[in-house]
Amino acid sequence: MKLLHTADLHIGQILYQNYSRTDEHEHFFKQLSRWCQDYQPDALVVSGDVFDIQQPGAAVKEFFNRTFVTIRNSCPNMHIVVTAGNHDSASRLQADAEIWKCINVHIIGIAPTMDITAADDGWQERFIVRIPSGYIVAFPFMTGNRREMMQSVLDYVAAENTGNQPVVTMGHLALRSADTTGHSSEIGRLATQSVEEMGSGFDYLALGHIHRPQTLGYPIDDEYVEESTYPSGTARYAGSALHVSCDEKYPHTVSLVELPEHGADITVKRLRINELRHFHELPEDGHPAESAEEALTVLQRFAEERKSGYFRLRILYSTNLPADFDQQVYRILEPYGDEVRYNPKTIWVGEPAETEVEKPVFEVAELQAMDDPMLFIERTAEQYSGLSMEELREVFKEVTDEVRRMEEEK
Numbered sequence: 001m002k003l004l005h006t007a008d009l010h011i012g013q014i015l016y017q018n019y020s021r022t023d024e025h026e027h028f029f030k031q032l033s034r035w036c037q038d039y040q041p042d043a044l045v046v047s048g049d050v051f052d053i054q055q056p057g058a059a060v061k062e063f064f065n066r067t068f069v070t071i072r073n074s075c076p077n078m079h080i081v082v083t084a085g086n087h088d089s090a091s092r093l094q095a096d097a098e099i100w101k102c103i104n105v106h107i108i109g110i111a112p113t114m115d116i117t118a119a120d121d122g123w124q125e126r127f128i129v130r131i132p133s134g135y136i137v138a139f140p141f142m143t144g145n146r147r148e149m150m151q152s153v154l155d156y157v158a159a160e161n162t163g164n165q166p167v168v169t170m171g172h173l174a175l176r177s178a179d180t181t182g183h184s185s186e187i188g189r190l191a192t193q194s195v196e197e198m199g200s201g202f203d204y205l206a207l208g209h210i211h212r213p214q215t216l217g218y219p220i221d222d223e224y225v226e227e228s229t230y231p232s233g234t235a236r237y238a239g240s241a242l243h244v245s246c247d248e249k250y251p252h253t254v255s256l257v258e259l260p261e262h263g264a265d266i267t268v269k270r271l272r273i274n275e276l277r278h279f280h281e282l283p284e285d286g287h288p289a290e291s292a293e294e295a296l297t298v299l300q301r302f303a304e305e306r307k308s309g310y311f312r313l314r315i316l317y318s319t320n321l322p323a324d325f326d327q328q329v330y331r332i333l334e335p336y337g338d339e340v341r342y343n344p345k346t347i348w349v350g351e352p353a354e355t356e357v358e359k360p361v362f363e364v365a366e367l368q369a370m371d372d373p374m375l376f377i378e379r380t381a382e383q384y385s386g387l388s389m390e391e392l393r394e395v396f397k398e399v400t401d402e403v404r405r406m407e408e409e410k
Protein backbone atom coordinates (compact mmCIF):
# COMPACT_ATOMS: atom_id res chain seq x y z
CA MET A 1 0.00 0.00 0.00
CA LYS A 2 1.25 3.43 -0.92
CA LEU A 3 -0.13 6.25 1.13
CA LEU A 4 0.13 10.02 1.31
CA HIS A 5 -0.39 11.20 4.88
CA THR A 6 -1.18 14.78 5.82
CA ALA A 7 -3.23 16.46 8.55
CA ASP A 8 -4.21 19.74 10.15
CA LEU A 9 -5.13 21.62 7.01
CA HIS A 10 -7.02 24.33 8.88
CA ILE A 11 -8.69 25.54 5.71
CA GLY A 12 -10.21 28.97 6.16
CA GLN A 13 -7.75 30.02 8.81
CA ILE A 14 -7.52 33.75 9.48
CA LEU A 15 -4.29 34.77 11.18
CA TYR A 16 -4.07 37.60 13.70
CA GLN A 17 -7.77 38.30 13.09
CA ASN A 18 -6.76 39.93 9.90
CA TYR A 19 -5.17 37.82 7.20
CA SER A 20 -6.82 35.19 5.02
CA ARG A 21 -4.54 32.30 4.11
CA THR A 22 -6.45 31.07 1.08
CA ASP A 23 -3.59 31.69 -1.34
CA GLU A 24 -1.23 29.81 0.98
CA HIS A 25 -3.63 26.90 1.03
CA GLU A 26 -3.90 27.02 -2.75
CA HIS A 27 -0.12 26.90 -2.95
CA PHE A 28 -0.04 23.87 -0.63
CA PHE A 29 -2.79 21.97 -2.46
CA LYS A 30 -1.08 22.53 -5.79
CA GLN A 31 1.93 20.69 -4.39
CA LEU A 32 -0.23 17.97 -2.87
CA SER A 33 -2.06 17.50 -6.14
CA ARG A 34 1.25 17.23 -7.98
CA TRP A 35 2.49 14.59 -5.51
CA CYS A 36 -0.69 12.60 -6.03
CA GLN A 37 -0.09 12.77 -9.75
CA ASP A 38 3.61 11.86 -9.48
CA TYR A 39 3.42 9.08 -6.89
CA GLN A 40 -0.04 7.69 -7.71
CA PRO A 41 -0.72 6.60 -4.12
CA ASP A 42 -3.48 4.12 -3.29
CA ALA A 43 -4.81 6.52 -0.70
CA LEU A 44 -4.48 10.03 0.63
CA VAL A 45 -5.30 10.31 4.32
CA VAL A 46 -6.09 13.58 6.08
CA SER A 47 -5.99 13.00 9.84
CA GLY A 48 -8.28 15.72 11.12
CA ASP A 49 -8.64 19.49 11.38
CA VAL A 50 -9.80 19.94 7.83
CA PHE A 51 -11.32 23.33 8.59
CA ASP A 52 -10.10 25.86 11.08
CA ILE A 53 -13.51 26.57 12.58
CA GLN A 54 -16.66 24.54 13.20
CA GLN A 55 -18.87 26.52 10.86
CA PRO A 56 -16.77 27.57 7.90
CA GLY A 57 -18.38 30.06 5.54
CA ALA A 58 -19.68 29.32 2.07
CA ALA A 59 -16.50 30.46 0.31
CA VAL A 60 -14.37 28.20 2.50
CA LYS A 61 -16.60 25.18 1.87
CA GLU A 62 -16.58 25.91 -1.84
CA PHE A 63 -12.79 26.03 -1.69
CA PHE A 64 -12.72 22.64 0.05
CA ASN A 65 -15.05 21.08 -2.54
CA ARG A 66 -13.14 22.46 -5.51
CA THR A 67 -9.77 21.49 -4.02
CA PHE A 68 -10.68 17.91 -3.16
CA VAL A 69 -12.25 17.28 -6.54
CA THR A 70 -9.06 18.59 -8.17
CA ILE A 71 -6.89 16.38 -5.98
CA ARG A 72 -9.06 13.39 -6.67
CA ASN A 73 -8.85 14.04 -10.41
CA SER A 74 -5.06 14.22 -10.19
CA CYS A 75 -5.12 10.51 -9.31
CA PRO A 76 -8.56 9.09 -10.11
CA ASN A 77 -7.93 5.59 -8.71
CA MET A 78 -6.83 6.94 -5.36
CA HIS A 79 -9.06 6.80 -2.29
CA ILE A 80 -9.15 9.83 -0.06
CA VAL A 81 -9.93 9.41 3.63
CA VAL A 82 -10.73 12.50 5.65
CA THR A 83 -11.48 12.49 9.39
CA ALA A 84 -12.72 15.25 11.66
CA GLY A 85 -10.34 16.91 14.09
CA ASN A 86 -11.15 18.90 17.20
CA HIS A 87 -11.46 22.04 15.09
CA ASP A 88 -14.09 20.46 12.86
CA SER A 89 -17.76 19.97 13.50
CA ALA A 90 -18.04 16.18 13.36
CA SER A 91 -21.66 16.20 12.21
CA ARG A 92 -21.27 18.97 9.66
CA LEU A 93 -18.33 17.20 8.09
CA GLN A 94 -20.22 13.92 8.11
CA ALA A 95 -23.29 15.50 6.50
CA ASP A 96 -21.86 15.38 2.97
CA ALA A 97 -20.18 11.98 3.33
CA GLU A 98 -22.66 10.07 1.14
CA ILE A 99 -22.07 12.33 -1.84
CA TRP A 100 -18.31 12.24 -1.52
CA LYS A 101 -18.33 8.46 -1.36
CA CYS A 102 -19.37 8.42 -5.04
CA ILE A 103 -15.87 9.51 -5.99
CA ASN A 104 -14.06 7.44 -3.36
CA VAL A 105 -13.64 10.26 -0.89
CA HIS A 106 -14.46 8.82 2.53
CA ILE A 107 -15.38 11.32 5.21
CA ILE A 108 -15.61 10.13 8.80
CA GLY A 109 -16.75 12.88 11.12
CA ILE A 110 -18.62 11.28 13.97
CA ALA A 111 -16.66 9.22 16.49
CA PRO A 112 -17.84 5.88 17.86
CA THR A 113 -19.93 6.28 21.00
CA MET A 114 -21.75 3.89 23.28
CA ASP A 115 -24.97 4.74 21.43
CA ILE A 116 -23.49 3.73 18.10
CA THR A 117 -21.89 0.51 19.31
CA ALA A 118 -25.01 -0.54 21.19
CA ALA A 119 -27.46 0.17 18.38
CA ASP A 120 -25.71 -1.53 15.54
CA ASP A 121 -23.99 -4.93 15.39
CA GLY A 122 -21.74 -4.13 12.49
CA TRP A 123 -20.90 -0.62 13.75
CA GLN A 124 -17.22 -1.27 13.08
CA GLU A 125 -17.94 -0.97 9.35
CA ARG A 126 -18.45 2.76 9.72
CA PHE A 127 -14.79 3.22 10.53
CA ILE A 128 -13.26 0.84 8.01
CA VAL A 129 -12.29 1.91 4.52
CA ARG A 130 -11.31 -1.03 2.36
CA ILE A 131 -9.10 -0.27 -0.58
CA PRO A 132 -7.68 -2.89 -2.98
CA SER A 133 -4.27 -2.87 -1.27
CA GLY A 134 -5.37 -2.93 2.38
CA TYR A 135 -7.40 -1.44 5.22
CA ILE A 136 -7.73 2.05 6.59
CA VAL A 137 -9.33 2.31 10.00
CA ALA A 138 -10.43 5.93 10.25
CA PHE A 139 -10.97 7.32 13.75
CA PRO A 140 -11.86 10.98 14.00
CA PHE A 141 -11.15 13.14 17.02
CA MET A 142 -12.57 11.62 20.18
CA THR A 143 -12.35 12.27 23.85
CA GLY A 144 -12.24 9.78 26.62
CA ASN A 145 -10.88 6.30 26.72
CA ARG A 146 -11.95 4.54 23.55
CA ARG A 147 -9.38 1.81 23.60
CA GLU A 148 -11.90 -1.00 23.67
CA MET A 149 -13.83 0.43 20.74
CA MET A 150 -10.71 0.92 18.71
CA GLN A 151 -9.47 -2.56 19.52
CA SER A 152 -12.83 -3.93 18.50
CA VAL A 153 -12.51 -2.37 15.04
CA LEU A 154 -8.92 -3.56 14.69
CA ASP A 155 -9.93 -7.09 15.70
CA TYR A 156 -12.78 -6.96 13.19
CA VAL A 157 -10.24 -6.10 10.48
CA ALA A 158 -7.78 -8.75 11.69
CA ALA A 159 -10.44 -11.45 11.42
CA GLU A 160 -11.10 -10.50 7.82
CA ASN A 161 -7.50 -9.85 6.81
CA THR A 162 -6.48 -13.35 5.81
CA GLY A 163 -4.46 -11.98 2.89
CA ASN A 164 -2.04 -10.24 5.27
CA GLN A 165 -2.74 -6.81 3.83
CA PRO A 166 -1.39 -3.70 5.53
CA VAL A 167 -3.59 -2.00 8.14
CA VAL A 168 -3.49 1.75 8.67
CA THR A 169 -5.24 3.53 11.54
CA MET A 170 -6.00 7.23 11.70
CA GLY A 171 -6.26 9.30 14.86
CA HIS A 172 -6.46 12.92 15.91
CA LEU A 173 -5.10 13.47 19.41
CA ALA A 174 -1.98 14.33 21.40
CA LEU A 175 -0.06 11.20 22.24
CA ARG A 176 2.67 11.09 24.84
CA SER A 177 6.22 11.82 23.71
CA ALA A 178 4.88 14.14 21.03
CA ASP A 179 6.74 17.42 20.75
CA THR A 180 4.27 20.29 20.94
CA THR A 181 6.42 23.25 19.93
CA GLY A 182 4.25 25.91 18.39
CA HIS A 183 1.14 24.84 20.24
CA SER A 184 -0.69 26.74 22.91
CA SER A 185 0.17 25.67 26.44
CA GLU A 186 -3.18 23.95 26.80
CA ILE A 187 -1.77 20.80 25.26
CA GLY A 188 1.48 21.01 27.18
CA ARG A 189 -0.39 21.23 30.46
CA LEU A 190 -2.62 18.28 29.91
CA ALA A 191 -1.29 14.84 30.57
CA THR A 192 -1.62 13.07 27.24
CA GLN A 193 -2.51 9.53 26.32
CA SER A 194 0.00 6.88 25.39
CA VAL A 195 0.11 5.17 22.03
CA GLU A 196 -1.09 1.91 23.61
CA GLU A 197 -4.47 3.56 24.04
CA MET A 198 -4.92 3.35 20.27
CA GLY A 199 -5.11 -0.44 20.37
CA SER A 200 -2.89 -2.90 18.55
CA GLY A 201 -2.89 -4.58 15.20
CA PHE A 202 -2.16 -1.65 12.90
CA ASP A 203 0.99 -1.27 10.84
CA TYR A 204 0.92 2.49 10.67
CA LEU A 205 -0.92 5.00 12.81
CA ALA A 206 -1.50 8.17 10.79
CA LEU A 207 -1.84 10.93 13.36
CA GLY A 208 -2.97 14.50 13.30
CA HIS A 209 -3.27 17.32 15.86
CA ILE A 210 0.39 18.02 16.64
CA HIS A 211 1.77 20.34 13.98
CA ARG A 212 5.32 19.09 14.11
CA PRO A 213 6.11 16.12 11.88
CA GLN A 214 7.48 13.28 14.00
CA THR A 215 7.50 9.56 14.47
CA LEU A 216 6.71 8.57 18.06
CA GLY A 217 9.73 7.14 19.82
CA TYR A 218 12.21 8.55 17.31
CA PRO A 219 14.13 11.82 17.10
CA ILE A 220 11.89 14.66 15.94
CA ASP A 221 12.07 15.76 12.32
CA ASP A 222 14.28 18.77 13.02
CA GLU A 223 16.29 18.46 9.90
CA TYR A 224 14.93 17.37 6.64
CA VAL A 225 15.53 13.63 6.32
CA GLU A 226 14.36 12.25 3.05
CA GLU A 227 13.56 8.68 3.96
CA SER A 228 13.37 6.43 7.04
CA THR A 229 12.43 2.85 7.69
CA TYR A 230 10.32 1.91 10.69
CA PRO A 231 8.95 -1.36 12.04
CA SER A 232 5.30 -2.30 11.73
CA GLY A 233 3.24 -0.61 14.45
CA THR A 234 4.75 2.84 13.97
CA ALA A 235 2.82 6.00 14.88
CA ARG A 236 3.55 9.24 13.09
CA TYR A 237 2.33 12.82 13.03
CA ALA A 238 2.35 14.11 9.46
CA GLY A 239 2.51 17.69 10.70
CA SER A 240 0.33 20.56 9.57
CA ALA A 241 0.00 21.73 5.99
CA LEU A 242 0.95 25.31 6.76
CA HIS A 243 3.14 26.91 9.38
CA VAL A 244 0.98 28.59 11.94
CA SER A 245 3.49 30.50 14.01
CA CYS A 246 7.01 31.85 14.25
CA ASP A 247 7.79 29.06 16.69
CA GLU A 248 7.49 26.48 13.92
CA LYS A 249 10.96 26.70 12.48
CA TYR A 250 11.17 23.05 11.50
CA PRO A 251 10.45 21.86 7.97
CA HIS A 252 6.83 20.95 7.21
CA THR A 253 6.29 17.86 5.11
CA VAL A 254 3.76 15.45 3.71
CA SER A 255 4.60 11.80 4.42
CA LEU A 256 4.71 9.27 1.63
CA VAL A 257 4.33 5.91 3.36
CA GLU A 258 4.93 2.52 1.78
CA LEU A 259 3.60 -0.60 3.47
CA PRO A 260 4.49 -3.85 1.69
CA GLU A 261 2.33 -6.16 3.82
CA HIS A 262 0.93 -6.61 7.31
CA GLY A 263 3.74 -6.90 9.84
CA ALA A 264 6.51 -5.75 7.50
CA ASP A 265 8.79 -2.70 7.81
CA ILE A 266 7.43 0.64 6.61
CA THR A 267 9.27 3.32 4.70
CA VAL A 268 8.41 6.97 5.10
CA LYS A 269 9.55 9.49 2.55
CA ARG A 270 9.18 13.13 3.53
CA LEU A 271 7.97 15.47 0.83
CA ARG A 272 8.98 18.98 1.74
CA ILE A 273 6.27 21.61 1.57
CA ASN A 274 7.23 24.89 0.01
CA GLU A 275 5.60 27.79 1.86
CA LEU A 276 4.20 30.80 0.12
CA ARG A 277 4.85 33.07 3.09
CA HIS A 278 7.50 32.55 5.73
CA PHE A 279 7.44 33.55 9.38
CA HIS A 280 10.11 35.91 10.70
CA GLU A 281 11.18 37.44 13.97
CA LEU A 282 12.60 40.93 13.67
CA PRO A 283 15.35 42.05 14.06
CA GLU A 284 16.69 39.00 12.32
CA ASP A 285 20.11 39.16 14.01
CA GLY A 286 18.54 37.79 17.20
CA HIS A 287 18.95 40.97 19.28
CA PRO A 288 15.92 42.82 20.58
CA ALA A 289 15.12 46.31 19.28
CA GLU A 290 15.87 48.86 21.98
CA SER A 291 13.53 51.60 20.85
CA ALA A 292 10.34 52.07 18.85
CA GLU A 293 12.34 53.86 16.13
CA GLU A 294 14.73 50.96 15.82
CA ALA A 295 11.89 48.44 15.56
CA LEU A 296 10.16 50.49 12.87
CA THR A 297 13.38 50.98 10.89
CA VAL A 298 14.09 47.26 10.95
CA LEU A 299 10.56 46.57 9.85
CA GLN A 300 10.72 49.13 7.04
CA ARG A 301 13.89 47.51 5.71
CA PHE A 302 12.39 44.02 6.01
CA ALA A 303 9.28 45.05 4.06
CA GLU A 304 11.33 46.72 1.31
CA GLU A 305 13.64 43.74 0.90
CA ARG A 306 11.28 40.77 1.30
CA LYS A 307 7.97 42.27 0.26
CA SER A 308 6.19 39.22 1.69
CA GLY A 309 5.90 37.20 4.89
CA TYR A 310 4.66 37.18 8.46
CA PHE A 311 6.67 38.83 11.17
CA ARG A 312 6.63 39.62 14.83
CA LEU A 313 8.92 42.00 16.64
CA ARG A 314 11.40 41.33 19.38
CA ILE A 315 11.76 44.31 21.68
CA LEU A 316 13.66 44.93 24.90
CA TYR A 317 11.31 44.72 27.85
CA SER A 318 12.21 48.13 29.26
CA THR A 319 11.34 49.94 26.01
CA ASN A 320 8.41 52.33 26.10
CA LEU A 321 6.35 52.14 22.95
CA PRO A 322 4.13 55.05 21.92
CA ALA A 323 0.39 54.41 22.23
CA ASP A 324 -0.03 54.45 18.46
CA PHE A 325 2.83 52.04 17.79
CA ASP A 326 0.65 49.42 16.06
CA GLN A 327 -0.89 52.11 13.84
CA GLN A 328 2.63 53.21 12.85
CA VAL A 329 3.44 49.61 11.95
CA TYR A 330 0.33 49.26 9.81
CA ARG A 331 1.13 52.57 8.06
CA ILE A 332 4.52 51.21 7.04
CA LEU A 333 2.85 48.04 5.74
CA GLU A 334 0.17 49.81 3.73
CA PRO A 335 2.05 49.96 0.40
CA TYR A 336 2.52 46.17 0.52
CA GLY A 337 -1.16 45.36 0.54
CA ASP A 338 -1.64 42.21 2.58
CA GLU A 339 1.72 40.75 1.62
CA VAL A 340 3.71 41.78 4.68
CA ARG A 341 1.73 40.58 7.68
CA TYR A 342 2.05 41.74 11.24
CA ASN A 343 1.67 39.54 14.30
CA PRO A 344 1.07 42.11 17.05
CA LYS A 345 2.13 39.69 19.78
CA THR A 346 5.55 41.16 20.43
CA ILE A 347 8.28 39.13 22.10
CA TRP A 348 9.49 41.07 25.13
CA VAL A 349 13.11 40.21 25.81
CA GLY A 350 14.28 40.35 29.42
CA GLU A 351 10.80 40.14 30.85
CA PRO A 352 10.94 39.03 34.49
CA ALA A 353 10.50 35.28 34.49
CA GLU A 354 7.39 33.69 35.92
CA THR A 355 8.18 32.50 39.42
CA GLU A 356 7.07 28.93 38.99
CA VAL A 357 6.33 26.62 36.13
CA GLU A 358 2.67 25.77 36.26
CA LYS A 359 1.89 22.15 36.92
CA PRO A 360 -1.07 20.38 35.37
CA VAL A 361 -4.16 20.82 37.52
CA PHE A 362 -5.71 17.65 36.19
CA GLU A 363 -4.73 14.48 34.47
CA VAL A 364 -6.82 13.91 31.37
CA ALA A 365 -8.13 10.57 32.62
CA GLU A 366 -9.08 12.14 35.91
CA LEU A 367 -10.98 14.90 34.14
CA GLN A 368 -12.78 12.38 31.99
CA ALA A 369 -13.84 10.36 34.97
CA MET A 370 -15.13 13.41 36.81
CA ASP A 371 -18.92 13.48 36.83
CA ASP A 372 -19.51 16.11 39.49
CA PRO A 373 -18.82 19.64 38.24
CA MET A 374 -18.45 20.82 41.83
CA LEU A 375 -15.27 18.76 42.15
CA PHE A 376 -13.81 20.64 39.22
CA ILE A 377 -14.73 23.98 40.73
CA GLU A 378 -13.29 23.04 44.12
CA ARG A 379 -9.99 22.08 42.59
CA THR A 380 -9.70 25.31 40.62
CA ALA A 381 -11.26 27.53 43.27
CA GLU A 382 -8.09 29.45 44.02
CA GLN A 383 -8.21 30.95 40.54
CA TYR A 384 -11.37 32.84 41.43
CA SER A 385 -10.83 35.25 44.27
CA GLY A 386 -13.75 35.84 46.61
CA LEU A 387 -15.55 32.68 45.59
CA SER A 388 -17.73 31.30 48.33
CA MET A 389 -17.81 27.55 47.90
CA GLU A 390 -20.67 27.24 50.31
CA GLU A 391 -22.85 29.68 48.41
CA LEU A 392 -21.88 28.09 45.14
CA ARG A 393 -22.78 24.63 46.36
CA GLU A 394 -26.19 25.89 47.40
CA VAL A 395 -26.85 27.58 44.08
CA PHE A 396 -25.63 24.54 42.25
CA LYS A 397 -27.96 22.29 44.17
CA GLU A 398 -30.84 24.64 43.47
CA VAL A 399 -30.13 24.52 39.74
CA THR A 400 -29.73 20.75 39.56
CA ASP A 401 -32.95 20.25 41.53
CA GLU A 402 -34.74 22.56 39.14
CA VAL A 403 -33.38 20.73 36.11
CA ARG A 404 -34.43 17.41 37.58
CA ARG A 405 -37.92 18.76 38.30
CA MET A 406 -38.24 19.97 34.71
CA GLU A 407 -37.08 16.62 33.37
CA GLU A 408 -39.67 14.81 35.46
CA GLU A 409 -42.44 17.13 34.27
CA LYS A 410 -41.48 16.44 30.71
Ligand SMILES: [Mn+2]
Binds near residue numbers: 172
Ligand atom coordinates in the same frame (compact mmCIF):
# COMPACT_ATOMS: atom_id res chain seq x y z
MN1 LIG B 1 -6.29 19.52 16.24
